[in-house]
Amino acid sequence: MTRKTxxxxxxxxxxxxxxxxxxxITPVLLRAFCLDFLDTIRPSYAAITAPNGTSKAATxxxxxxxxxNVVAAQTPDYSVSLASGTVTRxxxxxxxxxxxxxxxxxxxxxxxxxxxxxxxxxxxxxxxxTSTSATDVQSYAFSAVTYNADLDIDYQVRIKVNANNNxxxxxxxxxxxxxxxxxx
Numbered sequence: 001m002t003r004k005t006x007x008x009x010x011x012x013x014x015x016x017x018x019x020x021x022x023x024x025i026t027p028v029l030l031r032a033f034c035l036d037f038l039d040t041i042r043p044s045y046a047a048i049t050a051p052n053g054t055s056k057a058a059t060x061x062x063x064x065x066x067x068x069n070v071v072a073a074q075t076p077d078y079s080v081s082l083a084s085g086t087v088t089r090x091x092x093x094x095x096x097x098x099x100x101x102x103x104x105x106x107x108x109x110x111x112x113x114x115x116x117x118x119x120x121x122x123x124x125x126x127x128x129x130t131s132t133s134a135t136d137v138q139s140y141a142f143s144a145v146t147y148n149a150d151l152d153i154d155y156q157v158r159i160k161v162n163a164n165n166n167x168x169x170x171x172x173x174x175x176x177x178x179x180x181x182x183x184x
Contacts, residue, residue, distance in 0.1 A: 046078035047071035050172025062158035095179040101141040102172035106131045111162040
């Protein structure tokens with residue numbers, strides 16, 4: 001069936017289930033509503049992890065990096081490209097709750113930043129730190145909630161630095177999960 005907003009479900013229930021004085025409530029209408037309801041509240045998520053100790057040639061422009069493992073990608077809602085670090089959510093509209101965390105080691109005085117991109121567009125969800133030595137490991141994290149009415153949404157975390165440098169990544173995780181939407 002179809003993932004809908006809660007508002008759309010209210011409208012469907014009102015239109016499909018009038019007082020049954022004429023026998024207008026049919027098994028087909030009830031089944032369709034129940035299946036739409038279950039699709040709307042069904043939890044789904046994707047989770048990927050980044051490789052430990054992998055060096056990324058980071059530049060002053062945000063760029064993607066390779067992830068290593070798909071922990072989960074529940075179909076039909078989610079698919080993953082590890083090469084680009086992209087989590088794609090289908091069957092919209094939906095709100096997404098996003099959690100990102102990673103450790104990075106960069107040369108002294110390197111400002112390293114990670115940002116969430118949605119459909120290729122940078123969002124305000126970022127995390128930045130400045131390394132204090134070449135052996136200093138910095139932790140980066142953010143949580144976000146986004147809404148998008150599109151049917152297919154691409155989520156990606158990208159990296160940039162203040163001066164071109166190699167950054168060693170470890171302990172990375174990106175989790176994207178659907179949250180039922182009240183209205184669009």
